[in-house]
Amino acid sequence: MEHPVTPDPALETQALETRAPETQIPGDPVLALERLGQDMLAEVGGKAANLGELTRAGLPVPDGFCLTTRAYLDATASPALADVHTALAATAPDDLPALAALAAKARALVLDADVPAGIDAAVRAAYAALGPGTAVAVRSSATAEDLPFASFAGQQDTFLNVVGADAVLAAVRRCWASLWTDRAVTYRAVQGIGPSAVSLAVVGQRMVDAAVAGVLFTANPVTGRRHEAVIDASPGLGEAVVSGAVNPDHFVLDGGTGQVLERRIGDKGLLIRALPGGGTERVAQPGAGSAPSLDDAQLAALELLGRRAEVHFGSPQDLEWAIGQDGAVWLTQSRPITTLYPMPDKPTSGPGPRVYLCFSLAQGLTRPLTPMGLAGIRLIASSVARAAQFPVPAPRDGPSPYVEAGQRIFFDLTAVVRSKTGRAIVPRVFDIMEARSAVVLRQLFTDPNFSIVSTSPWRLLRHLVPVAARARVPETLIRALIRPEDALRRADRVGQQLRTSLTVPSDATAAQRLDHVERILGRTVFPVVPALMPLPALGFALLAVAGKLGGSPGNGALQDVLRGLPNNVTTEMDLDLWQVAAAIRNDPASAAAFSGAALPELARRYRTGELPRIAQHGLSGFLSRYGQRAVAEIDLGMPRWSDDPTHILGVLANYLRVEDPALAPDRQFEKAAREADAQVERLVAAAARRSRLHGAAARAALRRTRMFAGLRELPKYHLVEALGAVRQQLAAVGAELAAAGAIDAADDIFFLDLTEAHVGLRGAALQGIVQQRREAYQAELGRRHIPRVLLSDGTEPEAVQPDAGQTGAAGTRAGVPAGRLSGTPASAGTVTARARVILDPQGARLEPGEILVAPSTDPGWTPLFLTAGGLVMEMGGPNSHGAVVAREYGIPAVVGVPDATSRIATGQNVTVDGAAGTVTPAS
The missing domain is CATH 3.30.1490.20 (ATP-grasp fold, A domain)
Structure with missing residues (x-):
């Protein structure tokens, strides 16, 4: 091995x-x-x-x-x-x-x-x-x-x-x-x-007979900066500050230098003080805000006490304090600051401050990854780094830019931000993947801490060229231009070869299965990406070429070409599931089963083969093709649909509520494809008016766009196929570990990493590790706020400059009416309908025609899209998974809308304008 x-x-x-x-x-x-x-x-x-x-x-x-x-x-x-x-x-x-x-x-x-x-x-x-x-x-x-x-x-x-x-x-x-x-x-x-x-x-x-009291944070709870202390103070007992009864004095100090960075004097209009014999009273203090309640010496003394408490506890603290009438300083409470996002698990990999970008969010994943899921991503990341000829001393730890924070994936992008070439390329990639991340990255370009130190593209090319050469990227592009059907057949062969490599003998030992898992993740998976990605990349590039040939008709007209795309495995999956629903609807016994039973009961009946024949056969066939998929499917620890079909049964139940034939997803998709074909003809005609050669070239370009753009989903699909096979092998190893008493249940293996799994096979008891990991994972599941970009001092740039999150790639939209939310246009069209906020698609109910409002989506969400009237996402860009599928179904979509799931309420009527990138409360 x-x-x-x-x-x-x-x-x-x-x-x-x-x-x-x-x-x-x-x-x-x-x-x-x-x-x-x-x-x-x-x-x-x-x-x-x-x-x-x-x-x-x-x-x-x-x-x-x-x-x-x-x-x-x-x-x-x-x-x-x-x-x-x-x-x-x-x-x-x-x-x-x-x-x-x-x-x-x-x-x-x-x-x-x-x-x-x-x-x-x-x-x-x-x-x-x-x-x-x-x-x-x-x-x-x-x-x-x-x-x-x-x-x-x-x-x-x-x-x-x-x-x-x-x-x-x-x-x-x-x-x-x-x-x-x-x-x-x-x-x-x-x-x-x-x-x-x-x-x-x-x-x-x-x-404490307090002259002044308040609270002290040893890290800035708003910006995340670990080197700043924040102090709020007001005369009298601290209850006035803690309860929010006053506008206190507010101070921000640099913990390193002691400098007061911010000094904002509050009105301090209320004093709470102790009464002789017991109890307290509240006394109005008009005009009390004219003088600060703390001088610089007192601020410094408080900051020092706070730092000592932080060192003792080993984490930033939220303290309550009081200064007595005699000037003595007392601490009356200390607790961890629970709202700070955890710092990366590795020390900074170079001199000076570092920039970490959350790759989990770029993949549409807000939830944490299980320990085995993270272990798998580390091996894949190491495979990518080695293919690009970067040193990877310990593949199981991931390459040096890979870090984890809050059980999520981050990458150190400092070298990118400080490179002229990196600044030119990477934000543009995120413009179409996760537009708000691109905005935040660009704002760092004016920070002198991240000034450019590399102006030559050769360093990047030195790493990219070997990958492209090994994957035969130039040959792939030439074949796609000259013989596009042959390029599609070759793409299909890539998938077939991958599936062959995933098999393992049925009599393999547990140790051999773990070796096989590492071989798949560390060698087999990544080469699929450079073998396939040139095709959709070419498709989108040719769309731009066609636009120029036709006189640059505008982005909206070009985006219409991408509706109803063929060769998209995700939309094919969703439409296959719709056909299962149609078969169930037409079979009285199957329809009755779905109308009269709860989802857990339907799942039990499916597992035991007790569903009516049409439903049992249809669901079985669907899961045999797509059962390796799941919500948050890049995480090995997440059950696949074949493990637990409850989610898919719920989606089928949603589909069965579609009563208007015009809303049938297959008809909507066909309509979108016809509209795209019509738009192709208009663009070709516009180009032909310039010359016959322009028209012929535009038609050839747009034909290849329609053939190849849908393949954007294929590399991810094959990755998930591989992860599904890996999960099966790990489940078998988990069963053996459970039988040997190393863990309590087979799926406990997903709360270990690969090294620990090997240790368990040698007889170690792992229950303590599993329990600790499960508790930590459960705690992280409750975290709602995930920073897109995190600096090595804890700063969240989006919090320091909140305007960064208020626009998408199209830039600032001046004069946006109150109540209107702005994001990135993703799929043209306008719809006014009832909103449905869904944070987790498992078991979610979306009525036909409702606007789906979600934090993010991956392909596991997309079956819900078939009956949605529109889509609003907090994350994403024009070419993120949700945007691509929304365009193909022809539903209006806006992505990258800040805090959409908290600013829009279920049941609220909103208007989604997918071309303008706005979401407006309906009057």
Whole structure:
């Protein structure tokens, strides 16, 4: 094998370790803050654990105590509350009335519960130790709070300036009840945290008589810059800032130099202060905004404390702080900044700042990739780099420009941005793939940190020419021009040869199957791309040539030629599925089965062969041809349609709701093809008016455009074929690992990488690694914001210059009316219809004629396009998958629309103008 596996003792030791048992909650219900740490999360919750860490690190934290979760569990244990837990677990996250009713019932039960005598006495003793009549803050500390993946900020209650033991105990009971506020219950339901999985501790902490207080972020939460600290401050207690009751003073500091980069003085029109004897009051402060609440020395002291906290925790922190009347600075809370996008997993690969571009988004993929999916992409990327004669010391790690961040694929494009040739080529490629990424890249061209250092194209050519020569690209282009049908036949042979290379003997061992997987990913897949891509590239180039021959009729007229293209495997797949739906509609037994059963039941009946014959045969035939496809199909860890046909069954159910014959997708496609043919004749006629030679050349060019442009989807299709075969081999290896006890289930293998799979075959137990990876993956699934471009200091250029995301490749559109969204034109036409926002196509329902609004799409989404009236996407360019298929179906489409899925609501009537690139709320 090309990359022999060598034993990794450290990995094997890690794999063989079992996870530590859950920390036991101690019998003592009250602990001093200095005894707490992050290893006690189950006992004291996130807020208390972090306060304990700050105290241990020697940072200034007001002293106090923590009432552990054992106290809450002892005080609230009842069958009635257990019944509420059960009911909440069975309630859908979007059923807000039911959640609110159950939350109210839980709060009442907790407030009515008696505090056990032992707990009562322990709280009184801990409070007395702080000194008689001490004012304290009584603060909730939930076990699902202040965590690296979700802060849960503000979900439970805090009570300030509490004086006296009786008042402290009353506040404790109210903190316990706040675990069941409507907002907390709904937040946990949306996060997928079960009601029995969370508990509550309570912190009692000496109050700071604050002259000024506020919050401190050790990284800029808006721009992502890790070297900037952001401080908001206002006189009095910090509650005014935290709750948003005032417009605070706002400061941004450079952590390296201490320089104040931004100083914005707020009006600070409200003061919250402690009252003698307990409680707080709010006092209006007209005119208080004239002077800053912090001087430069105080800003520097806060920034230093924040940096110390960040170093201790190992990640950027969101801290609350207070400065007492005596000038002493105190930290009262610390939590991770959960909104920052993770930094790349590799150190920068060269001097100076680096530019990372998200390749996942360029592929229309917003979700994270599984560990095995990333391992597969690393091998493919290494194959590409080696073909271009770049050094790749460790193919399993990927080439040097390849990095991962947030379980997504990024590439270091610094060399491209700093190259004159790179600046000329790469943004133009992204103009048609993912237009907003191109806009963001271009904005970096004015940044002196990324000035041009390479002006010669020879370095690029030195790497491209060997790839082109090995793939016989010049021969392919000449054949396509002279004998186009022969070029199509050769493209078909490329696919046949690939399929032959994917087979593996049925008696192969698991180790041999892993070797086969690496051979496919590391050698076999990539050569398909340069063998096929010249054909669609030529098709689009000839379209431009035809336009010039006809006197440059405009981009819209040329784009019409691309409607209803032949030889597009994705549209052929979608139309094949429509034919299955038509057969089901015409068969009473099959139609009845689809009208009367839920999708999981239909999937079960298909697997057992119990569907009516027409439906069973049609679906089986479709999956035999296209079953290797899936949503997010570049990820090896994603089930294929042949693994789980539920999505396809749902699409078929959508198709069966099309009642108007004129809306039938096959008719729409035929209509689009006829319109394209008519447009070809118009363009040829325009060219012929210049000369007969112009007309003949235009006809030949447009004929080849129609033949070859649809092949744009073919390299990706063959890649997915290969990934489907690889997934089958990995599933077989996973079954063997599960049988041997190395993992719990066969599909756990997709949460390992290839090295770990080999280790498992040698007997290592991998359950701990799998569980950690699954938890991390599940957390990343909830991330909505993915930066298109990320700099090595954490900066998101699109956030620094938000206008970057507001236009597509066509440039800024001045005078856009309020409410109108602007993007990149992708498919001409205008439609006004009801919008349907879909974030995940699995099980999605799209009514015929509705406008599909999606974050992005890949070929796994496109069966939904057949019944869509229009398409709006947050990502993409004129030649991204969604745009290509939308044009072929003749549905208006606009792509690269910033935040479309949050700015458009399901049920809202909108007008999509695919030629202008606008989406407008309908009046």
